[in-house]
Amino acid sequence: DQQVKQNSPSLSVQEGRISILNCDYTNSMFDYFLWYKKYPAEGPTFLISISSIKDKNEDGRFTVFLNKSAKHLSLHIVPSQPGDSAVYFCAAKRLYQGGSEKLVFGKGTKLTVNP
Amino acid sequence: AAGVIQSPRHLIKEKRETATLKCYPIPRHDTVYWYQQGPGQDPQFLISFYEKMQSDKGSIPDRFSAQQFSDYHSELNMSSLELGDSALYFCASSLTSGENNEQFFGPGTRLTVL
Numbered sequence: 001d002q003q004v005k006q007n008s009p010s011l012s013v014q015e016g017r018i019s020i021l022n023c024d025y026t027n028s029m030f031d032y033f034l035w036y037k038k039y040p041a042e043g044p045t046f047l048i049s050i051s052s053i054k055d056k057n058e059d060g061r062f063t064v065f066l067n068k069s070a071k072h073l074s075l076h077i078v079p080s081q082p083g084d085s086a087v088y089f090c091a092a093k094r095l096y097q098g099g100s101e102k103l104v105f106g107k108g109t110k111l112t113v114n115p
Numbered sequence: 116a117a118g119v120i121q122s123p124r125h126l127i128k129e130k131r132e133t134a135t136l137k138c139y140p141i142p143r144h145d146t147v148y149w150y151q152q153g154p155g156q157d158p159q160f161l162i163s164f165y166e167k168m169q170s171d172k173g174s175i176p177d178r179f180s181a182q183q184f185s186d187y188h189s190e191l192n193m194s195s196l197e198l199g200d201s202a203l204y205f206c207a208s209s210l211t212s213g214e215n216n217e218q219f220f221g222p223g224t225r226l227t228v229l
Contacts, residue, residue, distance in 0.1 A: 004157075036220075043119070043205050043220030044158070089157065100171030101209070102148060103218060105157040 003027045004092050006106035014114055019077040021109050023090030026071065030092040034103070035064060035075045038087045047088075048075070080113045087111070117141055119221035121206050127227045128196050136191040136224045140208030146170070147189040148218060149181060152203040164189060165211060196228045 005024045013019045025033070031052050036044035050057040050064045050073065057064050063076045077084055090106040120139040128134050140147050146165045150158040160173035164183035175181075178196075183189045193200060203225050207218040 002157075034217075041222065043207075043222050045220070046217045049217070100146070100148070100163040100165065101211070101216065101218075102160040102163060102171055102173060103150075103158075103207075104160070105150075107155075107157045 001026075002106075003104050004090055004106040006090050006109050008109050009107070010110040010112070012112045012114060013080050015082055016079045019075075019080045019084065019111055019113065021075040021077075021088050021090070021111065023073045023075075023106055024071055025073075025092055027092070027104075028068075028071065029094055030104075031095040032093050033064070033066060033073050034091045034093070035062075036089040036091060036105075037084075038089060038108070044089055077111075080111075082113050082115050085111055085113050119206055119208050119219050121204075121221035121224050123224060124222065125225050125227075127229065129229055130196055130198065132196050132228075134193045134196060134226060136193070136204050136206075136226070138189045138191070138206030138208075138221060140187055140189070140206070141219055144187070144208035144210050144219075146209045146211045146216075147183055147187070148207040148209075149175075149189070149191050150205040150207065152205065152223075153199075154202070156202075158203075158205060161191070193226075198228050201226060201228045 034049040035047040038044045087108045091103040148163045149161040152158040161175040163171045167183045203223045207220045209218045
């Protein structure tokens with residue numbers, strides 16, 4: 001049972017345009033949602049996150065929007081740059097006081113930004 | 116800045132052999148996570164350790180075991196390897212304090228079982 005879903009395996013955009021990556025989840029108990037970026041032969045790198053009590057978080061060119069009622073979040077990259085080309089993973093977690101906060105990942109979306 | 120170190124980066128084993136994967140977390144991080152990513156799949160949580168004690172367990176086969184040592188490095192031991200164990204194995208570490216304790220991932224160990 002896939003609790004975090006990224007239904008688009010790939011996305012291609014032109015440099016300078018907006019990239020929108022989507023993610024849906026089924027578990028309403030998640031406290032935090034995160035986006036990770038992964039280049040080939042490297043581990044995932046944290047990009048941006050959002051608490052379940054917020055609906056927007058912005059960091060430079062990256063903005064994450066959360067729609068709790070729809071159990072949907074999206075990552076906006078504006079403007080897109082060729083260096084943004086990578087696989088983007090949506091992930092979710094529940095918060096604990098110490099101990100484990102395992103991440104539940106989606107299958108990833110491969111973003112290609114064309115010059 | 117120091118990152119999460121994993122060794123080896125690549126490992127080739129035969130079926131029914133054993134493998135040991137090592138993870139060295141970022142200094143002062145108290146939590147280590149292991150994830151398995153099969154071809155075309157999402158990373159799946161295997162097991163985690165907090166202050167050297169197992170804190171959570173996911174979809175980890177009984178053939179696998181792991182531990183965290185006094186210096187906080189962790190090892191994932193895999194026995195009776197099967198073809199389906201071929202995957203990327205990621206280790207991540209975090210400092211469990213505050214609300215958004217980000218997990219930092221290592222580069223992964225690519226295990227190929229022949």
